[in-house]
Amino acid sequence: MNSAPEASDSDLSGKLAVVTGAGSGIGRACARRLARAGARVRVVDIDKDAAEAVAGEVGGEARAVDLTDLELAESLGADADVVVNNAGVQTVSPIEEFPPEKFSMMLRLMVEAPFRLVRAALPHMYANGWGRVVNISSVHGLRASAYKSAYVTAKHALEGFSKVTAVEGGPRGVTSNCVNPGYVRTPLVENQIAAQAENHGISADEVIKHVLLARSPIKRLIEPEEVAAAVTYLCGPEATFINGSSLTIDGAWTAS
DSSP states (O other), rough: OOOOOOOOSSTTTTOOOETTTTTTTHHHHHHHHHHHHHHHHEEEOOOOOHHHHHHHHOOOOOEEEEEEEEHHHHOOOOSEEEEEEEEOOOOOOOGGGHHHHHHHHHHOOOOOOOHHHHHHHHHHHHHHEEEEEEEOOOOGSSSSTTBBBHHHHHHHHHHHHHHHHHHGGGGGGGEEEEEEEESSSSHHHHHHHHHHHHHTTHHHHHHIIITHHHHOOSSSOOOOOHHHHHHHHTTGGGOOOOOOEEEESSSTTTOO
């Protein structure tokens, strides 16, 4: 008997999706796409105005939360059917100059907060026999770049956590995957481009082509909507056997 699902589109009607860092960039695109698929979206962002704007747009619920407060982070997940761990920050510095407190903060935000959210959500998901965890990792979850020690460490840790979640959750109807984009057109990346342009005395376009995307055969930034489409697919009926995977969206950056 063929047990593969027949539906071709994600239908998340009746599901609650918690999306972190959803006030802008990838998180906002995910909130929009998941809402279009029928999910009720809990829009989580440290920026209250941004969270409320996105929640108003998608008919969701805004939560202004600093996810480095781990107790608050955990409180967001207890009723979640879908968890999209997206919130993140970047600091570029040589290891010997990297502020230890910034390193610790980035691991709290990008590793411990996702752990707390998923930890809170799993009992609900297990009780329903269905759940989706999608972790927005990065090509830096698979490869290293100089001067990004905390970010690379956090994303590698998130990859490991995602795989353990997949192994534990798979038999109980819960899948867990990473999405690994290259450089996405987000405020975080645009700030990096501006800083690099100033440092090197070149244009923003030259930074994109010759600095950020020097290794990439495709010389353009990824749009947030492209990442959101992958996230929504992983929540849908045709992705039920995709579990413990890392889906690269990088224009062959990691292949070159």
